[in-house]
Amino acid sequence: MLLKGQVAIVTGGGRGIGRAIARRFAAEGAAVVVAARSEHEIKQVVAEIQGAGGKAAAVQADLSREADCKKIVDGARVAFGAVHILVNNAAIYGPIQPIEKFPLRDWDEVMAVNLRAPLVLSQLVLPEMYARKSGSILNISTVGAKAAFSLSGAYTASKAGLIGLTRTTAAEAARQGVRVNAICPGPVTETKMSQDLTREFAAHFQSGGDEVLKQMMQSILQGRPQTADEIASAALFLVSDQASAITGQTLNVDGGMVFY
Ligand SMILES: NC(=O)c1ccc[n+]([C@@H]2O[C@H](COP(=O)([O-])OP(=O)(O)OC[C@H]3O[C@@H](n4cnc5c(N)ncnc54)[C@H](OP(=O)(O)O)[C@@H]3O)[C@@H](O)[C@H]2O)c1
Numbered sequence: 624m625l626l627k628g629q630v631a632i633v634t635g636g637g638r639g640i641g642r643a644i645a646r647r648f649a650a651e652g653a654a655v656v657v658a659a660r661s662e663h664e665i666k667q668v669v670a671e672i673q674g675a676g677g678k679a680a681a682v683q684a685d686l687s688r689e690a691d692c693k694k695i696v697d698g699a700r701v702a703f704g705a706v707h708i709l710v711n712n713a714a715i716y717g718p719i720q721p722i723e724k725f726p727l728r729d730w731d732e733v734m735a736v737n738l739r740a741p742l743v744l745s746q747l748v749l750p751e752m753y754a755r756k757s758g759s760i761l762n763i764s765t766v767g768a769k770a771a772f773s774l775s776g777a778y779t780a781s782k783a784g785l786i787g788l789t790r791t792t793a794a795e796a797a798r799q800g801v802r803v804n805a806i807c808p809g810p811v812t813e814t815k816m817s818q819d820l821t822r823e824f825a826a827h828f829q830s831g832g833d834e835v836l837k838q839m840m841q842s843i844l845q846g847r848p849q850t851a852d853e854i855a856s857a858a859l860f861l862v863s864d865q866a867s868a869i870t871g872q873t874l875n876v877d878g879g880m881v882f883y
Contacts, residue, residue, distance in 0.1 A: 624651050624652035625651045625652070625859060625863040625864070625865065626648055626651040626652045626653035626708070626859070626862070626863060627651070627652035627653075628652065629648075629652070629653045629654070629707040629708055630653065630654045630655075630656070630699055630703040630704070630705050630706050630707050630708070631645075631648045631653045631654070631655050631656070631706075631707065631708035631709075631710065631862070632655075632656045632658065632695060632696070632699050632706055632708070632709050632710065632744070632748075633645040633648065633655055633656070633657055633658070633710045633712055634658050634659070634684075634686060634695070634710065634711055634712050634713035634740070634744070635658070635659050635712040635713025635714065636655070636656075636657035636658060636659060636665060636668055636712070637657060637659035637661050637664030637665040637667070637668055638659075638661075638664050638668075638814065638815060639811070639813075639814030639815060639816060639817075639851055640712060640763065640808065640811055640814060640851045640854045640855070641657075641659070641710070641712040641713065642657075642664075642668050642851070643850075643851035643852050643854065643855040644710055644712060644854070644855045644858045644859075645657050645668055645672065645679065646668070646671060646672060646675075646855070647852070647855040647856070647858070647859050648708070648858075648859065648862075649672040649675070649677035649678065649679055650675065650677065651859060651863075653678075653707075653708065654677075654678035654679065654680075654702070654703040655672060655677070655678070655679045655680075656679070656680050656681075656682055656695065656698060656699040656702065656703070657669055657672075657679055657680070657681050657682070658681075658682045658683075658684045658686075658695045658698075658713070659683070659684070659713060660683065660684070660685050662681070662683045665681035665682070665683065666681050668681070669681045678703070680698065680699070680702040680703070682694060682695045682698035682699075686713050686735075686736050686740035686744075687732060687735040687736050687739075687740065689743055692740055692743040692744050692747060693743075693747060695744065696744065696747040696748060705751065705755075706748045706751060706752075706758075707752075707755075707757070707758055707759070708758070708759050708760075708761070708862045709744055709745065709748050709758075709759075709760045709761070710760075710761045710763070710858065710862070711740070711741035711744060711745075711760070711761070711762045711763060711785070712763040713736060713740070714736060714737045714763070714778075714781075714782075714816070715732070715733055715736050715737065715778075715816075716733075716775070716778045716816060716819075716820060717729045717730070717732070717733040717775075717776075717777040717778050719774045719775070719820075719823045719824065719827050720774060720776070721773070721774060721776075722776045725776050725777060729777060730776070730777045733777035733778060733781050734777065734780075734781050734784075737778070737781035737782060737784075737785065738781040738784045738785055738788065741762055741785060741788060742788060745760055745788075745792055745803075748760070749792075749796065749801065752796070752799070752800070752801045753796070753799045753800075753801065755800070756799060756800035757800045757801065758796075758800070758801040758802075759801065759802050759803075759804075759861070759862040759863075760789075760792060760796075760801070760802075760803040760804075761803075761804055761805070761806065761858055761861055761862050762785045762786075762788065762789045762803070762804070762805040762806075763785075763805070763806055763808065763854075763858075764782040764783075764785045764786050764789075764805045764806065764807045764873065765778075765779070765782045765807055765808060766807045766808065766809050766875060766877045766880050766881045767779045767782060768782035768783040768785070768786055768807060769783075769807060769875075769881040769883065770880070770881055774824075774827065785805065786805055786807075786873055789803055789804065789805040789871065789873065790871050793870045793871030793872075794871065796870075797870050797871070802866070802867075802869065802870040803870055803871065804861045804866070804869060804870060804871070804872050804873070804874065805872070805873040805874070806854060806857050806858060806861065806873070806874050806875075806876055807873055807874070807875045807876065807877065807881070808849055808854045808876050808877065809843060809848070809849050809875075809876065809877030809878055809880045810836075810839055810840075810843075810848045810849065811848060811849050811850065811851055811854060812836065812848040813848075813850065813851060814851060817848075821835055821836060836848075842880060843877065843878045843879060843880045844878060844879025844880070845878035845879055846878075847878060848878075849876055849877060849878055853876060854876055857874055857876045861874065
């Protein structure tokens with residue numbers, strides 16, 4: 624087991640990629656704190672993990688609120704006594720709008736969830752990790768931060784910012800035994816975010832969702848979407864000791880879509 628005795632926080636662990644990461648980490652021996660707003664989803668994931676013999680706890684939290692970020696970290700310490708791994712996975716996409724019309728209120732909300740919350744959570748866990756001289760933070764970005772997709776200004780800006788935050792935190796943390804990395808997934812079409820977006824883009828361009836997806840798949844070397852489980856495999860590798868010499872990096876898990 625790669626994560627035996629570790630305690631991991633997975634934000635947005637109630638569904639999609641976060642759920643796959645939470646379940647994979649638990650199967651590898653970690654006690655997992657699953658955090659998101661939808662209580663029924665996080666409780667369901669905790670029940671799945673416990674049903675399989677693993678350890679997990681749910682903390683309902685809205686990451687746009689600083690107090691709720693603290694609630695997650697406090698909840699992890701109360702339930703399991705420490706935090707060894709933080710996965711900043713939760714995110715929202717925001718509206719499909721061109722830059723000249725992008726509503727500032729939505730911009731601020733996307734930034735609060737996608738970029739500010741990872742900072743706040745990192746601030747809350749780093750002192751403990753530094754004191755222990757070990758720990759791992761993984762930020763989930765996107766290939767959209769490296770490509771040029773239209774109508775996604777707040778999302779891509781927040782996710783590009785998350786790569787910057789990853790590198791700066793890694794630089795500060797490296798000599799204190801803490802590694803910080805990011806993953807850029809390509810399209811994981813099974814998730815709610817992806818399915819909602821396909822519908823919204825199809826409506827915007829007045830085409831079918833199938834057409835939108837077909838075009839996207841043509842830009843991927845493997846010609847297929849990624850699965851949440853494939854992202855979870857990369858996440859497990861990066862937070863585990865298997866990646867002991869890897870920090871400040873961004874791993875594209877995209878079937879061959881972007882190349883830097
Ligand atoms: N799916 C893709 O194609 C794709 C591609 C590249 C990158 N990604 C990234 O992968 C990560 C997971 O995406 P996904 O596709 O699995 O999305 P998803 O199915 O929509 O799941 C997002 C998770 O984040 C939580 N969340 C959203 N806003 C929150 C808030 N304010 N406070 C707390 N939790 C919040 C959601 O729960 P609640 O709504 O209940 O709070 C949910 O658990 C995201 O960072 C996304 O940007 C996804």
